[in-house]
Amino acid sequence: MCGFLRLLGQKSANPPASPGAAVDKGESPSHAAARELREELGITATVGRGLAVDWVSATEFGAPPVMRFPGETVFVYDGGVWDEARIAAVRLPDHEVTAIEFVEPARLPELMAPGDARRALSALRARLDAGGTVLLEDGRPTAPSVLDRAGVLRTARRRSPYDFHPGPAPDHLAVRQSWGWLFAPDGRVLVLLGPDTGSACLPGGTPEPEDGGDPVATLIREADEEAAATLGEPIRLGYLSDPGEPCARLRYAAPLRALGPSRTDPATGHTYIRVLATPEQALELFDWGPQAAGQLAAAHRARELLGIPRAEPRPFTEIDGPADWRRSSDPK
Structure with a gap:
């Protein structure tokens, strides 16, 4: 069933996030996603299907002026459906992440930064729609589907x-x-x-x-x-x-x-x-x-x-x- 995994960190000033982080030098985005799953959750998984590619404008993510060109590109991958055994296998690191929680997608706007929530909901709609990878700009689809236009998942199912x-x-x-x-x-x-x-x-x-x-x-x-x-x-x-x-x-x-x-x-x-x-x-x-x-x-x-x-x-x-x-x- 459609749900979303969020991470809770030690720094309460930072909003909860989904698993992932920056790509290391010489690393592909899919390898970075798999590495972050290992580092943040102790989970070894093959990251395959891409759900969304989001171009985030330089002013959107609040970077200092020296970092505001040309913005950043965020790749979102399908993490699959996690059964009880996969969830029980999660091992959190000694730093950064203190807990995980599976939440109803409609709650994401209250739990995450606005741009992150838009991106996550757009990616989840792309997963439902079976239409391939969706292109986003600041979390908004460049070619909205009927699910995007209707706002599917913005209210509790x-x-x-x-x-x-x-x-x-x-x-x-x-x-x-x-x-x-x-x-x-x-x-x-x-x-x-x-x-x-x-x-x-x-x-x-x-x-x-x-x-x-x-x-x-x-x-x-x-x-x-x-x-x-x-x-x-x-x-x-x-x-x-x-x-x-x-x-x-x-x-x-x-x-x-x-x-x-x-x-x-x-x-x-x-x-x-x-x-x-x-x-x-x-x-x-x-x-x-x-x-x-x-x-x-x-x-x-x-x-x-x-x-x-x-x-x-x-x-x-x-x-x-x-x-x-x-x-x-x-x-x-």
Whole structure:
């Protein structure tokens, strides 16, 4: 899942930072990054994929006048996903670094210097977007993606720390939600981004009286209201259980047949930004915990039943106008 590692140093006047430092004479940037991981965290790792190259103007980083030409270039690399074993292997040096902490990306602006936070968030969005290395100037992309324009990760990701259960929900549990993994023909799913927060959600919502107690009707209505989406026949995936409340939060998968022109959701007053992403990319936009793996597996099983291929990673694609994937054989 998408997160960020910060270092806490002994000098409280310096803001927390990510692992790394200056390149030594004759050293490549990737070798410098790997060396700093060893020196600061005691971790031996191969630094491969570059996420961002940031040109930092001479006035941005507060250097004395004698050092203000021509500025500096900062390389940001993907440190990978760290499991419990890798985290337990961290060994801090006797100087400089006193602690490490994994934090929600949305907290970076309050914890880091402004330029460092912008750079980190831009790099994390590039990692989500699978679009290659992004070029930055003072932490800002020179060619902003839809994730940059929406401000993804600047607010805390939607949490759902509930257990996922395949199959039907018990009859005694009231249905509180009905959400869907809506698959385009290329295997990607529809994700909605809030225009004012950058937060993500899958289409769906809470039952209303006009749904007649039918959770499928709830999903179809909500998908139309939120995304102007037309669906094929949904497949039930399972439900989430809430230990604090005896209810079921249902999850479905369905083929995405068409999208109409974007319009305002009557429930929220938002006109969502509609994007297509692989299911794995979509999960990175949420904070669902370990249960997410079971829900993702169920979504892929349903995708296979629908005869839809597995999507290849590619940049998020905004759908800002109508789209129609219906075939002549589809039911009207």
